[in-house]
Amino acid sequence: MKPLETRLARLALKGDQRAFAEIVDLYKDKLYHLAYRMTGNRQEAEDVVQETFLRVYKNLDRYDENQKFSTWIYRIATNLCIDRLRKRKAIYSLDAESSDHEGLDGYAMLPSDGRTPESELLLSETQRLIHEAIATLPVKYKSVMILRYLQELSLQEISDVLDMPVTTVKTRVHRGREFLRRKLEHKL
Template sequence: MINDQLYIEKILKGNTNAYATLVDKYKVMVYTLAFKMVQNKEEAEEVSQDTFIKVYKNLSKFKGESKFSTWVYKIAYRTCLDALKKRKNKYNTDTIDEVTINKIKTTEGILESIEKKERAVVIKQCMQDLPEDERTILWMFYFDELSLKEIINVTDFSEANVKVKLHRARKRLLTIVQRKVEPELINHYGRK
């Protein structure tokens, strides 16, 4: 973006106040990603600060080969991964074999019966049970609306790897949704 490039040039010429403008522009994006990945407010704030320190220190390395926002997102993503490695959280992983086409269709039917807002809440809650890499890629694709190319750029995964992870994450998410939501709906509608 031309606007970003103007600020980058000002910063590289010594105008550190121009950096505050870039931080303001991207702080919500960085914090949102960090919070979704590390799932802790304080740690997300720390990761955000670390990200902007890294962006500042490496600003001269930005060559404009991708959008500046993608470059910042990539640094934030890697900073989150570093934080997660330090913590070594373990996430619940269901086997993909549990998912069949029938289960997927049943779960999709269940989701259609839930109001749109409720559906988003249910999906976000169920996403918490996904492994971090799958949850993050789903989040990037559906909520941050990054293209496959941008996800590849951020994660450094191959196109095939991103597609496989998206496919697996969707299947695993549907299994989780079915396991969590179906009993609640049966109980809810069974009592009426």
């Protein structure tokens, strides 16, 4: 018997709206969490989740049942997040260090997270520091780290989602981990 999601996807393809609603319920929190960590912004996270489900709905007939449904839906959501981050980067060039403000990159020059509603739900200083450290990860490490740590995907699954070799995923996990360590080691 096929996995639950695959059966739901089939029903949804035949026009069963309730089956699709079940898919939404199964994945909305996971995708929201993913998108929120990727974009660092609740509104954008909602937009990404909504767009992801819309794409899933429109492309149900292209879903290949040989791959896991979760891999497919994570791929769509991750790509949408990466697209947004790239567009944003093109506008602000956040990673470029500014010569006028020594040691500060574009992220530091955005309105501080500490005053925006984004951090209102962060309970502690520790959470805020980690949230910021994740936000400053370069995109290519960020997607890997989030899938690995916050979605608890295996290295193989991440390699399927991001369509890159497992060895590359591994290298990125290692570099991402080192990046976070350097950001956090003197603060925690």
